[in-house]
Amino acid sequence: MSEQNTKFGFTAFAETWNGRLAMIGFVVGLATELLTGQGILSQIGLL
Template sequence: MENQENKVGFTNFAENLNGRLAMLGFVIAVATELMTGKGILAQLGLM
């Protein structure tokens, strides 16, 4: 944490965190679909 300049915007830390959270959300969505037998849109009542 020596370089404490850019804390807002498109930083490497922000992009890595965003990618990891997106991967986690995708895995949770697929696991939920497998457990319930319904798609994500059906679970939300959109289909």
């Protein structure tokens, strides 16, 4: 199997989507914190 056809592992395709999803998760977490006034750890009961 050639390197260009692989969609698993540390490929540029996987790293691009990993970065995009991480940015979305960060923005959602920040928006949730701003709307509720509680941090993420407080929301799930750890603090």
